[in-house]
Amino acid sequence: MNAQNKVTDITNYDYCQVNSNMLYFYKIEKKGFTQSRGYFSGNRLHIYATEKVDSIDKKYYGSMNQIKLSDLNSDFDLSKEFSEKVYFVNQPNLKQFYFLKNDSVLVCKVIRKNKVWEVENEKEDEIHKIIMANNKIIYWSSQLGLIYKKDNEIKTSFLGLQSYYNDKSVAFSIKDKDAVNMKTGYFEIGKYTLKIKKGENYAVFKGNQKILDDLPLKYYDDKHFITIDDKTVKFYNSDFVLDSTFTYRDIYQDDQNIEILTENQIKKIDTRLFATAFDIYIPFGCGTVTNYSLSIKRNRIREIVNAEMTYGYTSQPKNIFIDSKIKFDSLLFVSRRKTMDYSVNGGFDDRVILIKNKKEGLYSFNQKNDTITLKEIVPIKYNKIYLLNGFVILNKSNQMDFYDKDFKVNTMRFTSIDFFSYNYIRYKKRNRTEGWMNKKGILFDDL
Secondary structure (H helix, E strand, O other), rough: OHHHHHEEEOOOEEEEEEEOOEEEEEOOOOOOOEEEEEEOOEEEEEEHHHHOOOOOOOOOOOOOOEEHHEEOOOOOOHHHOOOEEEEEEEEEEEEEEEEEEEEEEEEEEEEEEEEOOOEEEEEEOEEEEEOHHEEEEEEOOOOEEEEEEEEOOEEEEHHHHHHHOOOOOOOOEEHHHHHHOOOEEEEEEEEEEHHHHHHHEEEEEEOEEEEEEEEEEEEOOOOEEEEEEOOEEEOOOOOOOEEEEEOOEEEEOOOEEEEEOOOOOOEEHHHHHOOEEOOOOOOOOOOOOEEEEEEOOOOOEEEEEEOOOOOOEEEEEEEEEEEOOOOOEEEEEEEOOOOOEOOOEEEEOOEEEEEEEEEEEEEEEEEEEOEEEEEEEEEEEEEEEEEEEOOEEEOOOEEEEEOOOOOOOOOOOEEEEEEOOOOOOEEEEEOOOOOEEEEOOEEEEEO
């Protein structure tokens, strides 16, 4: 190796040990040991600290046991032993590879299986040859670890493996580079290999034979594979033969189910029974949240601030004055309850229902300090106002409609609006046309 031209000859040590990323040498004395710690500057080893110790201890978690230098093989040439070879650690969801980039640089590549095999990290560092007494040889990289040969077998204390060092279930092996798969962007199911092409699209292989070229895979288990494109949902069996196809008009997907509107029906698929071929984003938040509670009592609104997480107290109820020229008999929050909880993070629904002479109207309110100001959304003329799947429903003389930005007071299009799921509502229009509405408020009349 390039570093072999400038080696450090250390001839008077009996043991070697790796602690963290530091190299320790020990010499047997009449009482205890002389311990020396060294580091490399360029290609030369500098011993920077020497002291007497009673025993050889592991200084850090994951440190390796000491090596008796007299047990090592002589004339160990790493560049020859590792030529076109890979030191390979194979686990179900993690693979680690160590190999020489050139005569003096060692590379560590780690890939981890998430949805597909991905590079978790890759680093490289110069490796140094150290000649001990009687031509015993070790190779050392301060970033990657120690390599030595004992009983004609290559051994290592690679730093990335130290947490597994005493785990006998971890298999270490040296293989030819060509025999080790360091590729990423694929996963295997039974006899098949799925290689990612772009986004969530895969090519499917059985051995070297390509079965499918462009599979937009979404969910899978041992028996079924579900693909979704902009028009169809397809089910393939365990041999990737197409079982069934659904052309959809609308679709909703989350981490628990898929609901597809095909022709005039909603079909449900429980995705909790499947693995996903894509990453599910789960938002994570932390910090202190101050919670508020509004309550209605005797047509007045009271506010309570629960700041227990923040300041360790709950406030006394505070009355909020309602500034309104509208006369009403009673009021409810838009949920039709007399209490509403919200937080500074999540906000709240700033709408209330005013009731007068058994008729209802919808109003927004703006709270500023101790005063709430009401503003009319729709007047007090409806039999009932309520929420369904997040939509405000207005009912007047058994005719109904959704309140949205296009709502017209004199237009009531529906005779029934019923809950079907949290993703779809079933409706019937005054002209007897039936259909579905999705969470975006889009109507799909039956075909």
